[in-house]
Amino acid sequence: QKEVEQNSGPLSVPEGAIASLNCTYSDRVSQSFFWYRQYSGKSPELIMSIYSNGDKEDGRFTAQLNKASQYVSLLIRDSQPSDSATYLCAVTNTGNQFYFGTGTSLTVIP
Amino acid sequence: GAVVSQHPSWVICKSGTSVKIECRSLDFQATTMFWYRQFPKQSLMLMATSNEGSKATYEQGVEKDKFLINHASLTLSTLTVTSAHPEDSSFYICSAPALQKGYTFGSGTRLTVV
Numbered sequence: 001q002k003e004v005e006q007n008s009g010p011l012s013v014p015e016g017a018i019a020s021l022n023c024t025y026s027d028r029v030s031q032s033f034f035w036y037r038q039y040s041g042k043s044p045e046l047i048m049s050i051y052s053n054g055d056k057e058d059g060r061f062t063a064q065l066n067k068a069s070q071y072v073s074l075l076i077r078d079s080q081p082s083d084s085a086t087y088l089c090a091v092t093n094t095g096n097q098f099y100f101g102t103g104t105s106l107t108v109i110p
Numbered sequence: 111g112a113v114v115s116q117h118p119s120w121v122i123c124k125s126g127t128s129v130k131i132e133c134r135s136l137d138f139q140a141t142t143m144f145w146y147r148q149f150p151k152q153s154l155m156l157m158a159t160s161n162e163g164s165k166a167t168y169e170q171g172v173e174k175d176k177f178l179i180n181h182a183s184l185t186l187s188t189l190t191v192t193s194a195h196p197e198d199s200s201f202y203i204c205s206a207p208a209l210q211k212g213y214t215f216g217s218g219t220r221l222t223v224v
Contacts, residue, residue, distance in 0.1 A: 034212040043116075043203045043215040044154070088153070090212060098144075098213050102153040 003027060004091050006101035014109050019076040021104050023089030026070065033065055035074045036088040038103065044088055048074065079108040111137050112208035116216025123194055123223055131189045131219045133204035140206035143187035144213070145179060148201040160187045194223045 004025045013019045021035075032051050036044035050056045050063040050072065062075040072091075076083055089101040113136040123129050133143060141162045146154040158174075160166040160181035168174045178190040191198055199222050208214040 032212070036213075041201070041218075041220070043205075043218040044213075045215070046212050049212055086153075092207075092212075097159075098207070100154050 003099035004089055004101040006087075006089050006104050008102055009105040010107055011104055012107045012109055013079050015079060015081060017079050017108075019079045019083065019106055019108070021074040021076075021087050021089075021106065023072045023074075023091075023101055024070055025072070025089075025091045025099070027091065027093060027099075028067075028070065030067075030070075030091045030093050032092045033063070033072045034090040034092075034098070035061075035063060035072075036090060036100075037083075038086045038088060040085075047087075076106075079106075081108045081110050084108050112214045113137055114140070114204060114206055114214050114216040116204055116219060118219055119217060120220040121222070123221070125195055125223055126193055128190055128192045129194055129221060131191075131202055131204070131221075133187050133189075133206075133216045135185045135206055135214075138206075138208060139184040140187065141184060142207060143181055144205050145177075145187075145189050146203045146205065148203060148218075154203065158189075162187075191221065194221070196223045199223045 035048045038044040048063040050065045056063045060077045064073045086103040088103045090098045092098045115134045143160045145157045157172045158166045158168045160179045166179035181187040203218045204216040205213040
């Protein structure tokens with residue numbers, strides 16, 4: 001069983017819409033959760049981190065965590081073409097070993 | 111803060127030669143460094159984990175004699191691809207855990223073996 005699972009997509013949304021990216025994880029003792037964005041040919045960059053159940057908002061991005069359901073999501077409001085990228089979910093228990101999902105490819109259509 | 115500098119950004123080498131990739135933590139001590147490989151349109155694949163002062167731990171299927179990892183100091187880890195072949199052409203990325211910042215990634219190295 002994979003540690004972290006994401007829908008590979010591709011996910012396409014029109015410009016201005018809300019993009020919803022989902023991630024589930026298998027290790028119940030996971031403590032920290034991260035969303036990374038990766039443009040083609042570039043290394044991943046951190047967008048959001050979340051540690052507690054509930055929502056965490058940062059600009060157009062909202063991370064949602066539900067530890068009981070072992071589910072973490074990322075919402076992107078007012079999607080822009082520049083948001084087109086692959087989004088990676090990462091989960092860690094100890095902070096020393098991170099488990100990445102395979103990523104969801106997002107395309108925002110102008 | 112928590113920056114990992116990776117060099118070179120891209121390299122082209124002849125088949126059979128060796129290539130060294132360096133990752134330096136600039137403003138923190140990286141006791142652990144993870145090395146990933148990424149083929150086009152695929153996700154990150156963990157190759158090995160290096161720990162300062164000890165032998166690296168390789169993932170299943172990764173040849174330790176081909177991908178030599180050295181982590182001799184708290185700020186420098188290197189990956190040497192020995193006797194490179196065209197199938198080794200890939201995007202190699204290092205990263206280090208940086209407390210509440212999650213993983214800090216290097217900028218990646220695009221290796222092309224001709």
